[in-house]
Amino acid sequence: MRVALFLTCVNDTLFPDTGRAVVKLLTRLGVDVDFPMAQTCCGQAHYNTGYRHQAEPLARRFSEVFREYEAVVTPSGSCGAMVRDLYPRLGERARTEGRGDILATTVAPVVPKTYELTEFLVDVLGVTDVGAYYPHRVTYHPTCHGLRVLGLGDRPTRLLRAVGGLELVELPGAEECCGFGGTFAVKNPDVSAAMGTDKVRNAESTGAEVLCAADNSCLMHIGGTMSRLGVGMRPVHIAEILASTEKEPLVV
């Protein structure tokens, strides 16, 4: 199976370790991974801030870059949700605005074959035990778009429970937003910080060493809050935990 890694612009620039972990993990599971260098960004930041017309060419570019692959895998629930939930709507809006079918027909083929990482592992590869080893106490934060738009359900926690040595502890108020929300974190800094602080305090109460999530944007916000509050926890992307093995443990 030949799949393309859509890493997202944020991960590419700020969190390359997550990308390396996805490559390592998928390769270990026998998947042939490619990284099309022409990829950039799904356009979510533009769309969510009100610049829908600026998001359209990015959606077209994405669809052209990934067209030839059997599947597109991304370690980001929110970028996955952008493609799966919002690309069809972008196409539809362009059509109703009298700008033709080009966008709708360009995005249509990539929409159903774009998967968030944990979805791809469980639904497409059919595995929950990926042979990982990570001897730490971990709590899991289900990010909003993964939870509510993609409907990831218990896929991430099933994967985590199968990790050797890992102790999964429940996060109080897990389904509440961490307060990142893209530009929300800058436009409404007080509310965003209050939400982030509550998330961190809840995580702290579990006694976990690591807060894990399937989206680095949320982890950047939560981790930045942890660091500022002086909380001794680490934010770690789920891909890095799943890639970690006894022979090649995740080095933090």
Place this chain on the structure above:
Amino acid sequence: MSGTFVGMPAFPEAAHRAVGDRTLRGNLRHATHTIRAKRAGAVAELSDWAALREAGRQIKDHALRHLERCLVQLEDAVTAAGGVVHWAADAEEANRIVTGLVKATGESEVVKVKSMATQEIGLNEALEAAGIRAYETDLAELIVQLGKDRPSHILVPAIHRNRGEIRDIFRSEMGAWGRPAPEGLTDEPAELAEASRLHLREKFLRAKVGISGANFMVAETGTLVVVESEGNGRMCLTLPETLISVVGIEKIVPTWQDLEVFLQTLPRSSTAERMNPYTSMWTGTTDGDGPDTFHLVLLDNGRTDTLADPVGRQALRCIRCSACLNVCPVYERAGGHAYGSVYPGPIGAVLTPQLRGVQSPIDASLPYASSLCGACYEVCPVAIDIPEVLVHLRERVVQGGPVTRDGAKVILKPAKGHAAERAAMRAARWVLGHPGALRTGQRLASRARRYRPRTLPGPGRAWTASRDLPALPTEPFRDWWQRTHGEDHRPAGTEGNAG
């Protein structure tokens, strides 16, 4: 909308104060979390919740699609049943009609049961200007009125107050409005309820004119419906000689049978009850029973303009259950007052900028008062995709575009203060359209990683005020990939494994 909210600062500034108020945050957190959990339980009891939600969505959409026909049918039915129907295009016209109707009775005071429409148009202030005193009789509204306060929640307007605060308000203010609070009043709920009961009973028995809103209007029979918990509404609807109901035109449903859906979904979504204690219905007038004069004021006030927007019109499906407020993490921290309108929370953030436009600072800031977490959409009993409408309204703020105001198509200019953002978005779009440019930028950032600041300038300052920036990597992913895998589009299966 209500004059009491005019001149509000933008949402972030208003929220800043609320976030810093520990009592308020405690009150809100306690109240919203309690009802949130109860609602989830009440909804889970119904195996056909998803079907009810879809039915509610379709009934409302159908009514909105045929709004004109439904309203004329309603008018005919109300008139045939002995009522009088008035049409009000905006707040001013509605206030003029109601004030005139009250004056014609010769009365100088009215009792009111919770009506968001009358708060939206600032009716109490208009009545006061005409020398008429309006007494709020819903318990929470009474607390708000006595405290010279503003409502902060759709269902529980005094949610921001705790028991101790309510006791203090009753003790110090009740006397000026009528029967004073009993001596030695404590903050026990039963005592507080009794104090308000005695105070209000006096008003009900004296009032000749009642003013109400309605949760639903049934087109085929001309029936109005009020759903409530206290019974104070029923007192207002039945005791006075004259009843004036002010209702937004979107509250209409085509048939009596449609109510079966909403009488299940509304109580469970709002108070987490299987059925609300009082459901009052009235159709025109009946000799010897209830008010002998009935007026229905149908309020537009921006609703048909909202209906003209294909994305935004879904906000008119709202049945005012407030489930979206109770799950919203932003509402929980910012409080209802920060939304600058009688409609707070996620639904207010999409409804208010459509009814009022996005010209004022508060209205232009409302579409951004959300992290787009989607919890509101998940709980909405009529499936309003609030995140979708929020993003749509953000587009209206930053890009402008065609909107309908007062029935005419106008082209809105982009709101001021977004020039830098617009430029940044354009620049980002260009870079992201050119992978080579993105790569150059990434490399520059990685090279400058040692100079990562603790405080960012400009809009980034808000980020670093409460969070630390992540460490920049030594090498972006794409450089690593190229170093270890070569250029892209390699033939499948010819490359060694990545480590």
